[in-house]
Amino acid sequence: MCLVTGSSGGLGRAFCRRLAEDGAVVAAAGRNLERLLPLIDELPPVAASSGAGELEGATHLPVQLDISDPASVEAGVRLVEERLGRVDVLVNNAAAYGDLTRAPFWELPLEEWDRVLATNLRGPLVMSRAVAAGMRERGSGHIVNITSATFWSGSANWAHYVASKGGLIGLTRVMAKELGPFGICVNAVAPGFTLTEASRDLMADAETYGVERGSLKRAQQPEDVVGLVAFLASDDSGFITGQTIIVDGGRQFN
Numbered sequence: 051m052c053l054v055t056g057s058s059g060g061l062g063r064a065f066c067r068r069l070a071e072d073g074a075v076v077a078a079a080g081r082n083l084e085r086l087l088p089l090i091d092e093l094p095p096v097a098a099s100s101g102a103g104e105l106e107g108a109t110h111l112p113v114q115l116d117i118s119d120p121a122s123v124e125a126g127v128r129l130v131e132e133r134l135g136r137v138d139v140l141v142n143n144a145a146a147y148g149d150l151t152r153a154p155f156w157e158l159p160l161e162e163w164d165r166v167l168a169t170n171l172r173g174p175l176v177m178s179r180a181v182a183a184g185m186r187e188r189g190s191g192h193i194v195n196i197t198s199a200t201f202w203s204g205s206a207n208w209a210h211y212v213a214s215k216g217g218l219i220g221l222t223r224v225m226a227k228e229l230g231p232f233g234i235c236v237n238a239v240a241p242g243f244t245l246t247e248a249s250r251d252l253m254a255d256a257e258t259y260g261v262e263r264g265s266l267k268r269a270q271q272p273e274d275v276v277g278l279v280a281f282l283a284s285d286d287s288g289f290i291t292g293q294t295i296i297v298d299g300g301r302q303f304n
């Protein structure tokens with residue numbers, strides 16, 4: 051059973067589709083339930099072989115939660131565990147991204163810094179704490195944190211965003227160390243500039259942005275990222291933990 055935050059966004063939708071195609075029961079989370087319903091309708095139905103076992107007739111679940119609000123996270127994760135039994139995989143994908151104030155660090159309003167850090171860094175921490183209790187009890191689980199290749203490029207005017215995603219890489223390593231003894235893997239995926247509604251709104255030249263600097267010379271689509279997330283969500287990656295892997299068509303090297 052996979053819980054994906056930010057499921058109403060371009061990357062989150064693609065992750066949910068792929069995980070459901072691979073046979074998972076998906077809990078798709080976001081702040082706005084209305085934005086999640088079309089996705090739930092289009093996901094392939096839960097197969098009898100999905101391992102839902104004790105949850106005969108389980109269906110994919112839309113979940114309203116705000117990752118910047120710990121009480122909302124607690125309530126959302128409790129609902130998922132009640133309805134779907136457990137969380138085997140958490141994909142921490144939600145982030146403040148498309149609506150950021152852009153400014154040099156010396157002009158960035160501190161309220162905006164706090165909002166972005168509370169969402170992009172504290173949010174995955176709070177989400178992970180909420181699912182970790184069950185994972186520790188069962189002695190298994192996968193957490194996949196979606197960070198960003200901007201940590202390597204250090205994009206100007208994005209101090210809050212880049213710092214939050216760099217912090218998430220550090221948090222991934224600590225969580226891997228602390229959850230490893232319980233058989234839980236924690237890894238991060240760092241996409242490069244990927245064509246979603248949010249990123250298209252950010253850049254007038256989104257379709258060609260950064261393409262020349264990449265090795266593969268084409269624009270990145272959400273579907274380019276799903277294979278790695280599916281792998282890190284599966285037991286095939288069961289001896290990989292604490293790692294951050296860049297998916298950007300060979301623009302940055304780690």
Ligand SMILES: NC(=O)c1ccc[n+]([C@@H]2O[C@H](COP(=O)([O-])OP(=O)(O)OC[C@H]3O[C@@H](n4cnc5c(N)ncnc54)[C@H](OP(=O)(O)O)[C@@H]3O)[C@@H](O)[C@H]2O)c1
Pocket residue numbers: 055056057058059060061062079080081082085115116117118142143144145146147148169196197198199240241242243244245246247248249
């Ligand atoms: N697109 C790119 O080029 C790119 C590159 C590198 C990394 N990333 C990362 O990939 C992830 C997804 O990006 P995207 O392009 O798909 O962005 P997006 O469309 O803006 O998706 C972000 C999602 O997060 C949710 N969200 C935002 N704040 C939230 C909060 N406080 N609580 C719960 N949910 C919240 C939004 O849903 P609601 O508004 O409905 O709640 C939305 O579904 C983000 O972590 C982003 O930083 C993106």
